[in-house]
Structure formats: structure tokens, C-alpha cells
Amino acid sequence: MDTEFWISVTLACLLGAMSPGLSLAVIVNLSLSQGRIAGLIAAISHGLMIGLFAFITASGLVVILDRYPVLFNAVQIGGCVFLIWMALKLLFATGSRTAYSVDATKSSKWSAARDGVLIALVNPKIIIFFSALFSQFVDANSQLWEKTLMALIAGTVDMLWYMLMAIVISRPSSLMSYQRHSRWIDKCFSLVLLIIAIGFIIQIIV
Secondary structure, three states: OOHHHHHHHHHHHHHHHHOOOHHHHHHHHHHHHHOHHHHHHHHHHHHHHHHHHHHHHHHHHHHHHHHOHHHHHHHHHHHHHHHHHHHHHHHOOOOOOOOOOOOOOOOOHHHHHHHHHHHHHHOHHHHHHHHHHHOOOOOOOOOHHHHHHHHHHHHHHHHHHHHHHHHHOOOHHHHHHHHHHHHHHHHHHHHHHHHHHHHHHHHHHO
């Protein structure tokens, strides 16, 4: 596995973290209503859970590949379809993203950490995304260190992105600016994700 491979893994994980969804909404809410520290704590706990999810997903796909190659091929093709669907959904979305609501209640640091874990557990997009993504990267010869490194990349990228969001968007003016430009940001992300998915399809066909 060369440098290009790991860059592709990192970029794909970053695009997944950047895509709009429940996790971003909750961490933005925490940052605005309970302060920057709460947002950072939630981002860290969320990243740790994402890393665990990523490791379990990568390990499970290796088992499927080793025992049921036909099923793995189906997962791989389905993964490409999902990535393309997600890219097209962002690309052709109309209007600006709905403003995130703000809950003014205060909470403890432990509650912020709990919320970061829970939004990773209850978000169905996460396990689907990792199944789609890692099905393009793992194979029957994938070593433990490779799966561990994939999980570390996924968790670290997720953690750093949401920590950045907690710092930047903890100011309401920054959130408003982000929302104004979110449409074009999403379209740029979607094009990059579409290129990655098409590259996966070419690899499968070839």
C-alpha cells in the first residue's frame, strides 16, 4: 500500500466527516449553547467512537472477503452506488442548508462526551458509509496494522474536523457565514467524492 492509497483513505474519510448530518448539527448545538469546551469534548468522544466503528467495519469486511467473495463483491458494488448517491444528493441539492437550532440549556462535560458517543451510535449513515468506503480498500490479505491504521485515520480525521467546527462555529457570526456558503461547499465535496467513487468502479471493472 503506497502513499497514494493512504491519501485516498484520508481524503474519503475527510469528505465523510464534512458531509452534512446529525453529527455536525449536534456538535454545532453544543458549541453554541454550552460553549467551545463542550463542543471540543463532544468532538473528541465522537472521533474515538468513529475510530472504533471503522476498525470493526474493516475487520468484518475482511472476514466477508475471505469466506464469501461473492457477497463481498456485492458489498463493494453497493458501496460504490452509495457513494455516488451521496455525491449526487449533495450536488443537486437546492437551497441553503437549514439553520441549526440552538438549545440554550447548560450541561456538564460528561454530558457533552456522552452526546458525542451517542450521535455516533445512533447515526445510521456512519456504518453505511464505512461499509461502502472500506469495501473499496480492504482485501483478504489486509493485515491487522493496516486495518488499525485505517481506523486511526478515520477517527483522527473525524475528531480534528469536528474540533475545528467547534472552534470556528462557536461564534454565531461564523455559523451564519458557513450556512450562507454551505451550498457551494457541499457541491465541491460532492464532485471530489464522485471522482473517488468513479475511480473505485474503474478498479472493480479492470
